[in-house]
Amino acid sequence: MISEFNRNKIINVSCLDAETLAVHGILDDSIYSLELDFKVRIEGLQCFAVEGRWRRWTTPQCPEALKFLAQAEGFCLDKGIEDKIHKTIGRTACRHFANLFNESAYAVRETVKLLRWQQFQGGGGELSLRDFLAQDKGQRDADPVAAVAVTPAETPAPAAARPRPESSSRSPESNSESSFVIDLHVHTAPASPCASDSLETMIEEAKRIGLDGLCLTDHNYLWSADEIRKLRDQYEFPLFRANEIVTEQGDMLVFGFYEDVQGIIKLEELKNRVAAAGGFIVAAHPFRGFLTFGADDIGLTREKARAREMFRRVDGIETLNGKVTATENDLARNVAADLSLPATGGSDAHDKSTLGCYATAFTRPLKSETELLAALKSGEYKPVAFR
């Protein structure tokens, strides 16, 4: 049984005065609840006084996101702003605020169209709104933020409200978002003996919570391409194959490498074989268990940590792993930064309850394992707390 997932998004735009719009947005779903307020100068569509509030959140980082909203101050909310919003707010603050911001920007542009029409009517124009928009289109494309003057006394405040209930699965707008979020570290039963939920269950859960894709990293297990293709089609959901291989220096997530490796292999040998296949190695949870009693107890400094031999043989480091402590993830993040290695995130979920707690946000949709591999090599992604 899949429990229902609901998301409601409401944006209200009102005229504060002749030059200014006030925007209030609410995003509320089964997991998160947040509000966004900002003002917009109608001429130039510049936003200012950006403020956010949480009603419900899941990680201690969520409230921290609010201060990064200030990065949107002065943004021009013209068409095409989505990408910039995702690259700033989406990356530093949180994707939920980015999502709400983009929806609000759309509502602002719709409102300005209405205002322009009202202005046109006031000037003696007699076109229907639809004809006005059709006629106006060419002109707007050339000059999308043409000045609009509003006299509030004469003009009722238009409100563009877009309630959008979204039942289950992925939100329809997620395709237009520039970030594409994949849980890069997932175990399933029976492929991983320690896992308890089947791949089918994990796919359904991934769709329910709004992930864009799953990458299977069952321990020393090779899924057949056919099997994965079938499930991909059946569930219409992006699935990718990788592998979590045990080496004498720790677990490695291996991408673009389809040899069946059993038992413990030497990292050096794995590195040679993966490199020959053109693959990519990410050190999984490199400090798992190291800091359970605190770094001081074992004398593990950041300098010593980054000097570990394994880091000379990997292409990336998993810096957000759902099965280790925050301190262990922090150390991994610091080491990745020190060594200029790309960082990934993954839940390491062995059942659906923790799927997607961490994931990796890519900058564009990925349709195949070849594309995933190329994206990993490009370094254009970042680990995210998702769920």
Ligand SMILES: [Zn+2]
């Ligand atoms: Zn592992």
Ligand SMILES: [Zn+2]
């Ligand atoms: Zn794992």
